[in-house]
Amino acid sequence: MRPLYSLEDEGRVAGLEKAGGSETFRTAWRRDYARLIHSASFRRLQGKTQVFPGHEGDFFRNRLTHSLEVAQIAKSIAIRLNHENEFFKEPGRNIQPDLVEFAGMAHDLGHPPFGHNGEEALDQCMKNHGGFEGNAQTLRILTRLEKKATLTTAGDYSPFGQDGADDRAGLDLSYRSLASILKYDSIIPERANDRASGPHKVVKGYYKSDALIVEDIKRAVVGDDFEGKFKTVECTIMDIADDIAYSTYDLEDVFKSGFLRPLDLFALNPKIYEAVVNTINSRIKKQYPETDGSITQSDVHQILHYVFFEVFAFSTDDRRLLKDRDIEPEAKKMYFAVDAxxxxxxxAENGYHRTALTSSLIQMFLNGIEVIPNxxxxxLSNVRLEYETFIIVEVLKNITYEAVIRDPALQVVEFRGKDIIxxxxxxxxxxxxxxxxPKDFREVYQQGDDVNRHRTICDFIAGMTDRYAVEFYSRLFGANGMTMHKPL
Structure with missing residues (x-):
């Protein structure tokens, strides 16, 4: 029986520490978790939008609170699988909960200000210099941009070696921790015209400049003889935890905002349902190739009715009262409509009811997880949602995206953000x-070629919070009072 982890997993980017380390009281994964928590990139997630901009209200989630929720869900999945699943109950095959929790905490580090439009804006700016994508940026932050270590001797923190090579090593994490956030095993083409999906669509993957570190990660985790798509079990758990969080807690924010109520989900523009169906059917083909499954708009409405059945769950007393009374059928319909x-x-408005809804959904989704062992x-074993559960999660997630995030009210805000970037x-x-x-970015900017200069500008802007990006823009172009005392 092959174990789930090896000593090679604990090797680190800088290579200045021996695998296994000197600390017997905590694992390599717990050390990586600590480094992440104390990093600047992690702190800045509190200033990046999840669904609604932070200034709209303190209730709404931001990228930091979202990451905390994803980490908790992912860790719960790992603990449950270790307890219940025959494959992972085996000695030596227990999933490391700390490692899964790390993945949940780190998965959104690379998201730029202003959400999806911010990502599109930076990708447009980088279209012929390697592109931009949030997951690729996460890997870059962890392996290069964070200021924990360099490849040179400890204590010498120069970002460049004597030969001019880039010596930055980010947080100097273990290879298995880095593997846990490597969601897409493909290189983003440097030029937009080389993209199979077309020059104007953001491509998921990792940057060509990070190809060597990805090779090191794969070599440490699966060895040199591996062929095929690379995605670790911890990454698959983080991925479904992210989807679960999107499909429940983002919807809770939507209800709290008053933007939509449960009943509104049944009367959206038909184009929204069409977009939801197309997206889900495309994902079914990728994630469940062994099935011939697909859904229709009718299926979407049935799933919504299943999730929000309490809206239509009239009491027996109400039904008996209407049956006993001499009321016209049309009046009865109106009564039920008002009650719904x-x-x-x-x-939507009562916090107890919202919490009960999200709790029941989370539990239902956690009960609908399956393992495809390897x-x-x-x-590289695959943890995924069972097909039926996957459909429910996807409907809720994509309804939120199409009906809210794509709504003009939010798009106006994000469009402004795109222009700012x-x-x-x-x-x-x-x-x-x-x-x-800033001085540290300028030092990197002045080294290397045109691709490096574009990437350095991109790194600087991608790390901004929403508020800082607006403030920086105002200092350059706005009418606000100028200042030389606020640091860049």
């Missing part, structure tokens, strides 16, 4: 614009 509207409003490479990028890229960069 009131129940919908209660579920005996040859147990570290592009203008900041162009200002820094212009002749002499590197003087606008």
């Amino acid at each position: 509207q009131q129940r919908s409003q209660l579920m 005996e040859k490479y147990p570290q 592009i203008k900041i990028f162009d200002a820094i890229k212009a002749d002499g614009g590197d003087r606008l960069l």
Whole structure:
């Protein structure tokens, strides 16, 4: 029986510490977790939008609180699998909960300000210099941008060696921790015209400049002889935990905001249901290739009715009262419609009812998880949602995306963010614009070729919070009072 972990998993990027380490009281994964928690990139997640911008209210989730929720769900999945699943109950095959929790905490580090439009804006700016994508940026932050270690001797923190090579090593994490956030095993083409999906669509993967570190990760985790798609069991658990969080807690934020109520989900624009169906059917083909499954708009409505059945769950007393009384059929329909509207409003506005809804959904989804074991490479075993559960999660997740995130009210805000990012990028890229960069970024900018200079500007902007990006833009172009005392 092959074990789930090996000593090679504990090797680190900088290579300055021996695998296994000197601390017998905590694992390599717990050390990585600590390094992440204390990092600047992790702290900045509190200033990045999840669904609603932070200034809209303190209740709404941001990328930091979302990451905490994903980490908790992922860790719960791992603990449960270790307890119940025959494959992972075997000695030597217990999933490390700390490692799964790390993946949940780290998975959104690379997201830029202003959500999806921010990602599209940076990808547009980088279209012929390697592109931009949030998951690729997460890997780059952990392996290069964070200021914990360099490849040189400990204590010498110069980002570049004597030969001019980039010596940054980020948080100097273990290879298995880095593998836990490597969701897409493909290189993003450097030029937009080389993208199979077309030049204007963001491509998921990792940057060409990070290909060597990805090779090191794979070599440590599965060895040199592995062929095929690489995605560790911890990464698959983090991935479904992320989907579960999106499908429940984002919806809770939507209800709290008053943007939509449960009953509204049944009367959206038909184009929204069409988009939801197309997206889900595309994902079914990728994630469940062994099935011929697909869904229709009718299926979407049935699933919504299943999830929000309490909106239509009229009491026996109410039904008996209407049956005994001499009331016209049309009047009865109106009574039920009013009652459903009131129940919908209660579920959206009452915190107890919202919490009961999200708790029941989380439990239902956790009960709908399956394992596809890999005996040859147990570290690449696949944890996924059962097909029926997957459909429910996808409906809720994509309804939120299409009906809310794609709504003009939010798109106006995000469009403004896209414009801000592009203008900041162009200002820094212009002749002499590197003087606008902080000293540490300027030092990196001045080393290397044109691709490196574009990437350095991209790294700087991607790390901004929403508020800081607006403030930086205002200092460059706005009418606000100028200051030289606030640090860049």
